[in-house]
Amino acid sequence: MPGTGNAPRASDVGRRVPMEVDTELFSDFEMRTLFGSDVLVHSSDPRDEVIEDPNILHVKAVDLDIKNNTKAHRTDEFDIADASVYDDREFLVVRRGQAFKANITFSKEFDPSEDDLRLIFQFGKYPLASSGSYVELVLSDKDVKSEWGAWMESREEKVTSIQVVTPPTVYVGKWTLSVDIIKRKDAKITIYRYKHEKPIYVLFNPWCKEDGVYMPDKDGSQIGEYVLNDTGKIYAGNTRSISPKPWVFGQFTGNVLDCILNLLDTEMNVKKRGDPVMVSRKLSALVNSSNEDGILTGNWSGDYTGGTSPLDWTGSVAIFEQYYETNAPVEYGQCWVFSGILTTACRALGIPARSVTNFASAHDTDGSITIDEHYDSDGEPMAHLNGDSCWNFHVWNDVWMARPDLQAGYGGWQAIDATPQEESIYGGSRSYCMGPMSLRAIREGRVNFPYDGPFVFAEVNADRVTWKKNKDTANFEIVDITKSSVGRYLSTKGVKGMTFERTWFEKLICSDEEREDVTCQYKFKEGSEEERAAVREASMHSSETTKKTKVYEPAVKDVEFKVSADPNTFVGDDIEVTLVMENKSDSTRTVSGTLVIGTTFYTGVFHKELLKKKFQGVQVEGLKEEKFRVPVKEYLDKLADHFMISISFVCVVQETRQHFVDSSELRLRKPHLTVKAPDKARVDKSFQVNVSFVNPLPVSLTKCELRVEGPGLLKPICFQQPDLKEKSTFTATFEMTPVKTGQRDIIVYYNSQEISAITGTHSVNVEF
Secondary structure, eight states: OTTGGGSOOGGGTTSOOOOOEETTTOOHHHHHHHHOSOOOSEESOTTSGGGGOTTSOOEEEEEOOHHHHHHHTTOTTOGGGOTTSSSSOOOEEEETTSOEEEEEEESSOOOTTTOEEEEEEEESSSOOGGGTSEEEEEOBSSOOTTSOEEEEEEEETTEEEEEEEOOTTOOOEEEEEEEEEEEEETTEEEEEEEEOSSOEEEEOOTTOTTSTTOOOOSSSHHHIIIIIOOEEEEEEEETTEEEEEEEEOOTTSTTHHHHHHHHHHHHSOGGGTTOHHHHHHHHHHHSBTTTTTOSEEEOOSSOOTTSOOGGGOOBSHHHHHHHHHHOSOEEEEOHHHHHHHHHHHHHHHTOOEEEEEEEEEEEOSSSOSEEEEEEOTTSOBOGGGOOOEEEEEEEEEEEEEOOTTSOTTOOEEEEEEOSOOSOEEETTEEESOEEEEEHHHHHHTOTTSTTTHHHHHHHHHOEEEEEEEOTTTOOEEEEEEESSSSSEEEEEEOOTTOOOOOOHHHHHHOOOTTEEEOHHHHSOOTTSHHHHHHHHHHHTTOSOSSOOOOOOOOSOOOEEEEEEEOTTOBBTBOEEEEEEEEEOSSSOEEEEEEEEEEEEOTTSOEEEEEEEEEEEEEEEOSEEEEEEEEOHHHHGGGOOTTOEEEEEEEEEETTTTEEEEEEEEEEOBOOOOEEEOOSEEETTOOEEEEEEEEOOSSSOBOSEEEEEEETTTEEEEEEEEOOBOTTOEEEEEEEEOOOSOEEEEEEEEEEOSSSOOEEEEEEEEEEO
């Protein structure tokens, strides 16, 4: 083959050897293909004698002007972009579709009329021009919209400043940069190549209109919250008591970005790395260890031996750092931890993201888009038949992006979920992931849209169908369909500065003023014609072969039932449940049924029974009230992670065959951790933080720890604490030393074997 005699010998591979190539025979791409990636004649290495020749132009250094570029690209908060924060690493982190500056120092003044300058950007292990992962740029006079480009900004003696812009669709990740000086003479080419040692990190750009994650934002508050805010809140509880859980997302901290990109480099096809739809879907799979040994292992057993209880995590950073160091799944997590990590990953890459909590969240296991609950003839739950469940709360994510794969109008917020629940099937492969699924499509019941529509629709809008075994026929009959109990108070931390209208009841169940209710973005108003139409639309794509269209309706419903408990019951108090039965008729009514009080996991799975009361032939005339008490010492050792108490009552009125089914939850409240610290601080000057709370339990707290972190203030740290005696006060003091300016949040968790996640926060304004 002509020209192959110029190829380097096997012994020369990896060495910088002089070469001359006939350009009439080969293009630049063909030369790389034939001779390997090291086709240069000379490298800019001072050990090469030819480079010492003062008459030969070559690159001495490339300054990527990191401080100014990262500020312009809003990436200056990344620790890896600032050598003065924690370690001496300093890399350029930019957002795609936006120009950045590079200052090139030459061995002598650069003259474009004598020498050609070429920039080479490479991505991934096997960069190819055909896949868009190998790009060559020559200087041009202007920027061409939505394409790679480079142009000269200024020249001053030996330093030439250039501007480089990436397309708004370019692959997200680490790119390498090389600079070639090309001399052409007598149909021969001589190349002097400079390879920049440090990678350039390229991220999604929600400020760029041509980027798929572009978010219109007049005052910057939305992107400030959904991309730049590194702390936040994740909501937990139930429909009667909602509380915020402070969380450090820490997307700019330490090795977080590298950890995410390394996972994508290993597990994701390069050609999909520019598509936010595919990247967000892949992230939802990689966050859990059920796929490709992802970041976090789920555990809902209550036994967290060998790992960390999901309740003990204060944020995402410690999890990312452990995974980055060990390359092994971290133990353990549950839904809010998976969501927190996924928010971190998306925000780090530049995808607007928020954690969303759905209360009374349905888990449909069979694709029926209904939640079926079965009871025996005595009104006791038949757990072996109840594959579906309704979680007290479930946390997932919304990500903001265009959806060019759907018809117009279905972009914007998209639901994704990293908690491994049911396998998602796409392209013939199975994976524990969910979404992205358009919120508008969910709202309209268009569950046939990709991805995983039926599952997420059921979570927020499934009907709950109650089946009861007939004692005489042994057949099951539908005794109730509840059409408005699933998908309540969908909550996320709102944008700073916004105010949200609340009903008096919403204020009662959650006092946090930053909570934004986004239920209306997921479904129409309960019971409206539009909401029922969406349910009918979704049911057309259900896996059911027989639709549940009829409910047993008695001729008379003249007995009213109410089961209640005080929502302000704290852990350490006795539990009181009140049952009220009121007969509205003029005749005596006879009631038979079962009341069960027990502890449950937040997923709705029953844990341990606390009290069972059977009613047989109870005569009800007028108003009848009964109270039931569970003393603290009888429930304390039976509590599950979130201190959830379930109360179920199933009964039948003998004379009218009226059925009543009620299943509610009581969440025992935890004490609050008081955090005292200065409101203002200075960089590199330590300040003290004092924390305290009172143990509300009649027993000592054991295996105690204090977990503390604050981005820009302190990396995650755990302080072991002594046991805390019953009803006594805990106090502790520690120091923080700020390394970054701005408004910074201190997040503190107190954990023990008996009670976890007693939390407190404090904000500090840090100045130089």
